[in-house]
Amino acid sequence: MSAPVKIEPTEAITRAKAGDGEAWSELYGEYAPAIFRFCRRALPTREDAEDATTEIFMKLRDKLVQYDQSRSFSAWLYKVAANHCWDTLRRRKIRQDKETEDVDSVPLEHPDANQLDKLIEQRTSEEVRKALDKLGGRARMALVMRYYSDMSYDEIADELGVRRAFVGVVLLRARHELRQALERTSALAAGGAS
Amino acid sequence: MNHLDEMTCLLYLERQLDRTRAQEVSAHTQDCAACRTLMRALERESRLLTRAMLEEEEPLPARLAEFQERAKRSLQWIWGVAFGLAATGAYALYTGYIEPWQQQLEQAGFGGTNMLSLLVFQGAFWKGWQSMITLLEVIALLTLAGFGAALFRRRMRRGSALALVLAGFCTVLALPQGVSASEFRKGHSVEVREGETIKGDIFLFGDRVRIEGTVDGDVYAFSQDVNVNGHVTGDVISFAHTLRIGGKVDGNIRVALNTLTVTGSVSKNALIFADYANLDSSGNIGGSITAFAESLNVDGKLGRDILIYSKHLGVSGTVGGGIQAKGSTMSIGATGEVDGPVRFEGENVPDVSSGAKLASPVQYTKWEHKSEYRSSHYYIWRVIWTAALILFGLVLFMLLPKFGRETISAAEQFGAPMGLGVLVFFGVPIAAVIACITVVGIPLGILALGIWFLALCCAELVVGAVVGTWILGRGSSSWEIVGRMALGFVLVRIGFTLLAQVHVLRSLGALGIWMWGMGAVSLALYRRFQPVIAPGMPSSPPLPPNTTVGGVQPA
Numbered sequence: 001m002s003a004p005v006k007i008e009p010t011e012a013i014t015r016a017k018a019g020d021g022e023a024w025s026e027l028y029g030e031y032a033p034a035i036f037r038f039c040r041r042a043l044p045t046r047e048d049a050e051d052a053t054t055e056i057f058m059k060l061r062d063k064l065v066q067y068d069q070s071r072s073f074s075a076w077l078y079k080v081a082a083n084h085c086w087d088t089l090r091r092r093k094i095r096q097d098k099e100t101e102d103v104d105s106v107p108l109e110h111p112d113a114n115q116l117d118k119l120i121e122q123r124t125s126e127e128v129r130k131a132l133d134k135l136g137g138r139a140r141m142a143l144v145m146r147y148y149s150d151m152s153y154d155e156i157a158d159e160l161g162v163r164r165a166f167v168g169v170v171l172l173r174a175r176h177e178l179r180q181a182l183e184r185t186s187a188l189a190a191g192g193a194s
Numbered sequence: 195m196n197h198l199d200e201m202t203c204l205l206y207l208e209r210q211l212d213r214t215r216a217q218e219v220s221a222h223t224q225d226c227a228a229c230r231t232l233m234r235a236l237e238r239e240s241r242l243l244t245r246a247m248l249e250e251e252e253p254l255p256a257r258l259a260e261f262q263e264r265a266k267r268s269l270q271w272i273w274g275v276a277f278g279l280a281a282t283g284a285y286a287l288y289t290g291y292i293e294p295w296q297q298q299l300e301q302a303g304f305g306g307t308n309m310l311s312l313l314v315f316q317g318a319f320w321k322g323w324q325s326m327i328t329l330l331e332v333i334a335l336l337t338l339a340g341f342g343a344a345l346f347r348r349r350m351r352r353g354s355a356l357a358l359v360l361a362g363f364c365t366v367l368a369l370p371q372g373v374s375a376s377e378f379r380k381g382h383s384v385e386v387r388e389g390e391t392i393k394g395d396i397f398l399f400g401d402r403v404r405i406e407g408t409v410d411g412d413v414y415a416f417s418q419d420v421n422v423n424g425h426v427t428g429d430v431i432s433f434a435h436t437l438r439i440g441g442k443v444d445g446n447i448r449v450a451l452n453t454l455t456v457t458g459s460v461s462k463n464a465l466i467f468a469d470y471a472n473l474d475s476s477g478n479i480g481g482s483i484t485a486f487a488e489s490l491n492v493d494g495k496l497g498r499d500i501l502i503y504s505k506h507l508g509v510s511g512t513v514g515g516g517i518q519a520k521g522s523t524m525s526i527g528a529t530g531e532v533d534g535p536v537r538f539e540g541e542n543v544p545d546v547s548s549g550a551k552l553a554s555p556v557q558y559t560k561w562e563h564k565s566e567y568r569s570s571h572y573y574i575w576r577v578i579w580t581a582a583l584i585l586f587g588l589v590l591f592m593l594l595p596k597f598g599r600e601t602i603s604a605a606e607q608f609g610a611p612m613g614l615g616v617l618v619f620f621g622v623p624i625a626a627v628i629a630c631i632t633v634v635g636i637p638l639g640i641l642a643l644g645i646w647f648l649a650l651c652c653a654e655l656v657v658g659a660v661v662g663t664w665i666l667g668r669g670s671s672s673w674e675i676v677g678r679m680a681l682g683f684v685l686v687r688i689g690f691t692l693l694a695q696v697h698v699l700r701s702l703g704a705l706g707i708w709m710w711g712m713g714a715v716s717l718a719l720y721r722r723f724q725p726v727i728a729p730g731m732p733s734s735p736p737l738p739p740n741t742t743v744g745g746v747q748p749a
Contacts, residue, residue, distance in 0.1 A: 032254060032258060033250075033253075033254045036254055036255070036258060037247075037248075037250070040252075041247050046255070050255050050258060054258070062596050062599060062600075065668075111200055111232065113228060113231035113232035113234075113235045116232070116235040116236075116239070117231065117234070117235040117238065120235060120238050120239050120242055121238075123242065125242070125246035125249050125251075126246075126251065128242055128243065128246035129246050129247075129249075129251070132246070143243060143247075144247065146208075147240060147243040147244045147247055148244070148247040148248065153208075153210055168201060168204060168205050168208070168210060169201070171204065171208075172200060172201055172204055175204075175239065178243075
């Protein structure tokens with residue numbers, strides 16, 4: 001998938017840092033939908049996502065003075081959003097107890113590629129989103145950070161509080177969880193159809 | 195051939211393998227169809243994931259989309275409505291309460307320029323606690339509703355809390371007033387004749403006012419010369435040159451006048467603003483006297499205490515309680531009798547006759563006229579308090595850094611915090627007292643008063659932080675902001691100390707600082723409860739993420 005070219009609104013950022021309300025307007029209008037979708041994917045309910053979006057922009061207003069304009073604004077914004085969402089999930093202790101950093105428990109196997117291919121081919125985006133909702137907090141958070149906001153392994157490790165080497169494990173486990181959820185959905189659909 | 199495991203394939207796709215390992219994997223996939231297929235499947239899975247996440251299957255919720263629009267409008271709208279409603283409230287208050295009184299007083303020849311006298315002597319202020327209780331309950335409920343609205347802010351529209359409270363307040367003021375059974379009499383010489391009985395309150399305006407009959411209610415007398423020789427079952431409230439009470443008053447007397455003489459009996463208390471006040475030897479007041487007078491003589495019998503600020507206090511009669519007096523002189527004659535403690539703070543040693551019967555010796559404190567500004571202690575304590583307040587500010591800022599920044603940011607706007615500060619400075623204590631009076635709101639009233647007092651303590655610090663920011667520029671870290679606050683605070687204190695040499699400027703300066711600082715704290719609190727994010731409509735923006743997969747390959 002090609003990367004959409006995004007021009008950073010540097011002027012608006014500078015003005016917003018100086019406390020210009022109109023500049024805030026521009027930034028909010030520009031980024032609120034994306035941040036809302038990020039939260040929608042990362043958090044369990046729509047209401048959570050709405051609340052989180054509001055709170056993230058509140059945080060942003062306070063933190064903007066700390067933003068280094070030599071870095072990407074959107075990357076920084078996603079980092080703030082990820083931090084907020086992960087905090088929210090952690091406070092709720094969503095399936096934390098299941099997670100370990102035991103790398104040895106990662107299945108080092110060669111799955112049936114054709115079966116995987118078939119599973120992916122038959123799924124729509126909507127089904128994937130529904131399956132995502134069934135994942136644990138950390139799995140979903142990791143997938144969203146990686147495949148929605150394109151955060152690096154270092155950033156993901158930093159947010160989730162794990163070693164960098166473990167990020168791949170978290171992502172792979174998350175994919176396995178997702179596949180299982182997709183399979184369960186199709187099994188249910190097949191059961192319902194028969 | 196050994197196949198690649200899934201983890202290796204994923205890390206390869208995500209460019210997380212080192213160069214050597216990546217080359218090995220690449221070479222392997224050239225020869226191994228199974229691994230190549232797995233790699234492709236994983237890549238397709240990544241794309242599916244990204245596509246599923248990026249798809250805009252639902253628009254930005256109305257709450258968020260409208261949020262900015264409302265925020266922009268509401269920033270103007272809410273203040274417009276707030277000021278509009280406040281103006282309406284003030285107008286309703288004036289036309290409903292003050293203006294009628296002003297007209298009546300003008301008809302009575304007193305003119306309407308002295309607003310303080312109008313407020314102090316208008317009926318509802320004194321007699322109205324019973325009749326005002328409904329109004330107070332409504333206001334207390336509205337205050338509670340305001341707090342409730344703030345608590346449920348997420349479900350409320352922006353600014354609705356303030357608008358709700360003000361709208362309710364205006365509604366209450368706009369409600370038709372209850373029918374009054376009061377009687378008004380006006381003329382050169384007005385009288386309640388002997389044998390005549392007035393049921394309800396009576397308002398008397400004239401050069402001469404005489405009450406020889408019975409008033410079964412309160413008497414409001416505005417005159418040059420007032421004589422009460424009859425029987426008043428309620429209170430006597432008078433604004434006159436001379437008032438003589440020779441009859442019987444079952445309630446209180448509250449008066450502002452030149453000369454008061456009591457030869458009859460007053461069952462309850464007396465509040466006196468007068469040049470000369472005299473409780474004659476035949477006079478009797480059952481309760482206490484609170485007086486601000488040039489001279490007060492108590493020759494008759496007083497049931498309870500005296501609290502007085504006067505030039506002279508003379509006691510030749512009986513005082514059932516104690517005396518707390520401040521003034522120039524005090525004398526207790528040979529026939530004087532005081533059953534409680536006597537404390538006198540004044541310029542001259544009290545003159546106490548040896549024949550006077552006192553429960554305990556007079557405690558006398560001599561007034562020192564030395565200006566506090568000439569005292570070194572004053573400056574030492576200023577320095578100590580400055581240091582203590584800086585420490586207080588430091589602790590507060592460290593505890594609530596975000597709120598501290600918000601408050602300073604609010605203070606920098608100047609206009610809005612000053613306006614809000616005026617409202618909060620005067621409004622909150624009144625609302626708190628009202629809440630306390632209505633019993634149901636006692637905790638709320640105490641809480642509001644506590645927050646108000648805390649904001650008052652912080653006001654000077656907030657102003658200091660703004661002044662520090664003006665001088666040193668905006669600080670980013672907490673310590674930079676604290677440093678600016680300390681510097682600004684010290685400068686404000688120095689400036690204020692110089693300003694305080696002139697008493698009027700001292701009062702004005704203190705009020706300005708309090709209102710500005712309190713307004714900033716209130717504005718920050720308000721914004722915290724009703725967050726203002728940014729004005730403007732959201733557009734449908736392109737999403738910024740860059741690629742589906744892959745980070746930077748480590749070297």
